[in-house]
Amino acid sequence: MGHVRDLGTTGDTGPLDVGDTSHPGPRRVAVGERPRPRVDLRAVFGLESGTWAWTTAAQAAIAMTVSFALAAWLFGPQVATLAAMGSMTVLYEKKTPYAYRAAALALVGVGFVISVSLGSLASALSPWAAVFSIGLTAGLATWVCAAWRVDKPGPMFFVLVGAISTIVPGGLADVPLHAAIAASGAAVGWAVSMSGVFVRARQPERQAVAGAYRKLAVLLRAVGTPELDHAQHDASVAVADAWRLVLLAQTRGYRTSDEAARLRSLLRWVSDIHLATTQVCMARPTPLPPEAAAFAERMAAAVAAPEKAPDPADLDGLRRGMRPRSLEARLYGLMARAATAARRDAGGPDDDERARNLHDERYPALWGALRSSLSQDSLIRPTALRMWITVTAAGALALASGLENSYWVGITTTAVLQGGNVVLTLNRSVQRSLGTLVGVVIGALLIAANPPLAGVIVLAGLFQGAAQLVIGRNFFYGSVLLTPMALLLSYTAAPHPITELAETRIIDTVVGSLVGLAGAMLLWRGASATRLPQSIVGVLEEARRAMAAVLDQDTVIDGRLRYELRRDMRAALVSLRGVYESAIGDVPRAASTQPLWPVVVATQRTGYLALSALALENPEPVGTITLQRVDLAFRELISAMEERRTPRLGALPRLPAHPRINMELRALSTAMAGAVAQDERAARLEAEKRAELERRRAQGDLDADL
Numbered sequence: 001m002g003h004v005r006d007l008g009t010t011g012d013t014g015p016l017d018v019g020d021t022s023h024p025g026p027r028r029v030a031v032g033e034r035p036r037p038r039v040d041l042r043a044v045f046g047l048e049s050g051t052w053a054w055t056t057a058a059q060a061a062i063a064m065t066v067s068f069a070l071a072a073w074l075f076g077p078q079v080a081t082l083a084a085m086g087s088m089t090v091l092y093e094k095k096t097p098y099a100y101r102a103a104a105l106a107l108v109g110v111g112f113v114i115s116v117s118l119g120s121l122a123s124a125l126s127p128w129a130a131v132f133s134i135g136l137t138a139g140l141a142t143w144v145c146a147a148w149r150v151d152k153p154g155p156m157f158f159v160l161v162g163a164i165s166t167i168v169p170g171g172l173a174d175v176p177l178h179a180a181i182a183a184s185g186a187a188v189g190w191a192v193s194m195s196g197v198f199v200r201a202r203q204p205e206r207q208a209v210a211g212a213y214r215k216l217a218v219l220l221r222a223v224g225t226p227e228l229d230h231a232q233h234d235a236s237v238a239v240a241d242a243w244r245l246v247l248l249a250q251t252r253g254y255r256t257s258d259e260a261a262r263l264r265s266l267l268r269w270v271s272d273i274h275l276a277t278t279q280v281c282m283a284r285p286t287p288l289p290p291e292a293a294a295f296a297e298r299m300a301a302a303v304a305a306p307e308k309a310p311d312p313a314d315l316d317g318l319r320r321g322m323r324p325r326s327l328e329a330r331l332y333g334l335m336a337r338a339a340t341a342a343r344r345d346a347g348g349p350d351d352d353e354r355a356r357n358l359h360d361e362r363y364p365a366l367w368g369a370l371r372s373s374l375s376q377d378s379l380i381r382p383t384a385l386r387m388w389i390t391v392t393a394a395g396a397l398a399l400a401s402g403l404e405n406s407y408w409v410g411i412t413t414t415a416v417l418q419g420g421n422v423v424l425t426l427n428r429s430v431q432r433s434l435g436t437l438v439g440v441v442i443g444a445l446l447i448a449a450n451p452p453l454a455g456v457i458v459l460a461g462l463f464q465g466a467a468q469l470v471i472g473r474n475f476f477y478g479s480v481l482l483t484p485m486a487l488l489l490s491y492t493a494a495p496h497p498i499t500e501l502a503e504t505r506i507i508d509t510v511v512g513s514l515v516g517l518a519g520a521m522l523l524w525r526g527a528s529a530t531r532l533p534q535s536i537v538g539v540l541e542e543a544r545r546a547m548a549a550v551l552d553q554d555t556v557i558d559g560r561l562r563y564e565l566r567r568d569m570r571a572a573l574v575s576l577r578g579v580y581e582s583a584i585g586d587v588p589r590a591a592s593t594q595p596l597w598p599v600v601v602a603t604q605r606t607g608y609l610a611l612s613a614l615a616l617e618n619p620e621p622v623g624t625i626t627l628q629r630v631d632l633a634f635r636e637l638i639s640a641m642e643e644r645r646t647p648r649l650g651a652l653p654r655l656p657a658h659p660r661i662n663m664e665l666r667a668l669s670t671a672m673a674g675a676v677a678q679d680e681r682a683a684r685l686e687a688e689k690r691a692e693l694e695r696r697r698a699q700g701d702l703d704a705d706l
Contacts, residue, residue, distance in 0.1 A: 027285050028663055032226040034597035035581050043427050044434070047473045054469065056094055059192050061465025063087040067188040068457045071181055077453050079168055079181055081493040084460060085161040086112050086185025090193045091153055091468065095241075097204045097249035098197040105193055108150075109186030111141065115162035116182040120175045123166040127406070130166040131395035134410040137162040139388025146380040147373035148366060152472070155387070159414040160486075163407040167494045202259065206304045208245040209263060212238040212270045213300035216277065220293040223281040229601050232278065232608060233577045239274050240570050242267055247358055262344060264358060266303055269338035271566075275615040276331040278608045282660045283327060289318055295335055302342040309343040312336035357559065377534055379579065382524035387417050390519030394512055403511070405490075405504050412436070412512025415479075417520060423585035425520035429513040431476035436509040439483025444502040446484060447491055460488045528582035529593050535572075535579040536596075536603050537638050542569045543610040544634035547661070550613045551630060553621030557614070566614050573607045576600065595678050602668035609661050619657070626653040633665055637672070646673040 064087050071083030092108045093101045115137050122133035141155030165178060196203065215231075215238035222231035246267050254260050273296075280288070295310050302309035315332045322329040373380040394413040398406035416428045446459060463485035471478025483505070491501060546565045549555045557565075580600050583593045613619065622630075633652055640647035649669040652662045 028667060029224075029228060029282060029285055030226060031598055031601045032229045035230075035584060044430050044476060045474070050473055052469055053472055056091065057465040057469035059090050059195075060088075060468040061461045063090040063185075063189045063192040064464045065457055065461030066192075067185040068460060069454075070188070071184060072453060072457065075177075075181055077456075077492050078494070079170070079178065081164060081489040082116055082161075082168060082178055082181045083185030083188070084489055085157070085164050086116070086182040086187075087189040087192075088112070088157045088161070089186045089189035091157065091189075092150065093193070095151065095204055095208065095245065097245060098194060098201060099251045099254075100248040101204075102190075102194060104150075105190045109183065109190060111144070111158055112161050112186050113179050113183050115141070115158045116165040117175055117179045119162040119165035120168065120170065120178040121172070123168075124170070124172045124175065127399055128396075131399055131406060131410070132392060134159060134163050134166065134395055134407060135388055135392025138391040138410065138414050139384050142387040143373065143380060143384035144370070146383060147369045149369075154418060156415055156418060159391070160411055163411050164489065164493065166407050167405075167490065169494065202249070202263075203304075205242075205245050205249040205263060208238075208242040209267050209270065210300040210303040212242040212267070212274075213296050213303065214238075216270060216274055217293040217296035217300070219274070219277055219281070220288055220296055221290070223277070224285055224287040228281055229604065232281070233574070233604070235274055235277075236570055236608075237574055239271050240574055242270070243358070243567070250358065262306075262341070263303070265341045266299075266338065267358075269334065269341055270299075272615055273331065273334045273338060275608075275612040276327065276334050278612040279327045279660070280331050282605060282609060282664075288328075291315075291318060292332070292335070295339075299335070299338060299342060302339070306343055310339050312339045358563070377531060379527055379531060379582070382527040386519055386523040387414065389523060390417060390516060393519070394515040397515060398508065398511060401511075403504065403508060405501075405508055408490075408505060408508040409512040409515070411486075412509050413516040413519070415475075416513050416516030422517075422520050422525055425517055428475055429517045431474075432479050433509055433513045435476045435479025436483050437506060439480045440487065440502045440505050442480070443484035443487030444498050447487065447498045447501070453492075456488050456492055460485050463488070528579050528585075532579050532583045532593060532596060532600075533641050533644070535576040536599065537641050539569075539572045539576050539603050539607045540634055540638050540641070542572045543607045544631060544638070546610040546614055547634070547658075548627065548631060550610075550616070550619045550658075551622045551627050551655075557619070562614055566611055569607055569611050569614075573604060573611075576603065576607075595675050598671035599668065599675055602664050602671050606661065606664045606668060609658065609664060613658055613661075616657075622653075622655070626655075629653040630655070637665065637668060640669075640672055644676065646676045 064084050067087035068080055068084040071080035075083075086109070089105050089108045089112060093104045096104060118133045118137060119130065122129035138155060138159045141158035144150070145154045145158075161182065165182070168178060170178060212235070215235040219228075219231040219235040222228045246263060249263075250260065291314070295314060298308065298310040312335075315336050319329055319332045372378065375381075391410045391413045395406050395410045398409040403409065412432055415432055416425055418428065451459065463481050467478045467481035467485065470481065487501065487505065491498075542565075546569055549557055549561065549565060577600070580593070580596070630653060633649060636649055637647050647669045649666070652665060655661055
């Protein structure tokens, strides 16, 4: 037998070499350029891709204005700033379904009240207690937000609320009042965020599923291009987010409705189409017809409007002339069936099995998430400790140096450290410093104009809304707008001469930025880099588990097992890419992390191919010996990565139904061997450099004796 045909081809990839022929075999899709975090003018001042957050901006402005005005009328302007801070609950859980959002925002509000109570109590005791309370709030908020997957702005506003509470006048007896005022502001923010439930109750989960189809369209356009691996990751993240949000929306009364069934069906279709696209993009080195991506974009519009669903017949031209078993034909067939499901309106019949169950629990295990975040392999623990130690040290340094408004140093340090790795932290430090400098000038001019309280309330709300409009796309412009808002609030809470307030704010910001950068460089700066090998191992373990289930003739893959394998595999893949992107910004370990990009890509592709194998309804089993050899290959790669050595992979068994798995396993072995060789070469050069330094030192000592 000379060769067999790769079932994944469309006629462009050629025959698959099985070892007894000189044919070069199918081409491997080119590896895209690795991510490159940079510190330059574009990184500081350029706008990131995305949309403007108009809805969030409007809600933030309304919540702050209403809460500030109401509290000022009831309790007075100085303590009313606590209500304005509490209203920032509106900035959280912006994308989650309303049923879940109601409970989550209540927890955020409780967190704000605890932060205010802690800050108010500490400030009544001593300035040093206030410093330590801000640091503790920063550490705990970072830990809980990361463990519970609280989206941006994360711990930032918990720290801001707690810090502002340390300058609000009052003593121990006023702590309950301060907590109550903050709670009133949090309630206003909750109400504004939940207001959309009356006009678009199912918008969050619809947007999530539609977003998955849009990212699928981007992936379809990226087939055969260098952007493939990046688009694959983005699409996987979008599908994972859609699963999470649709699960959160499955309340008891809604779960049995026709609308919920239709949305579940569309979610599972986009997941299957994504995996079918994975098989195609691994086998096809040339772009797909543009009509495929256009069809996926029309599917995105059909999630909320069935009448906009594309006609399945629109794909007939793409399928014409294809072999029925080819991967492209299967991809277009799945897209056509998804369009048929999308054309059913919410009240129509739906006997699609995909609409029945999502095979998972609605709510995440919150206590389990907190426990797992403290494990040795978690990035959350060093991140939270770095935040706690650095923010506390920044406040202590400011207080010991005689800076009057030391609370602002802690706020700045928190904002800077949210960048993550050293490179992003440096970018944020520059953005924060420059943005605050511009914002202080604007705020000082406004305060110098001595506006009435009503004007301060309106201006604070407008600046808050404008900041939320742009901060997601560039932190510098957000800082320019947040600084006048914070100045207006702090001046209202504790009036100071405007020149003194502006001067100290600039000094505090520079000090906080420098301390934050120092903390990023000195504390656990290699946390991501040291965890990258383990993340690679995690993906390979999940891929081994998935392939064993697919190939083992004694394993029956029912709906629940299929979902669990796919969920865990996708989570490991998303985590791997996140750890790598953080690791390449760790200085100086980035130099040793960058060569691992081919290893990361081959690992990702192996994981995605294992995912796509799980999409097959009737996978073809193999013999026991073949299964053992595949399992042995995965175990050897895992051991080699754990032991930092060159893998001894040997010959791989033929898998006619999954030929690309072998290709990526060989590519992974080669990439790992190259990374090991580069590490050994770097270690040898380092040893030679040290030996040369010792030789020169010895020669210098000898010359001195002579």
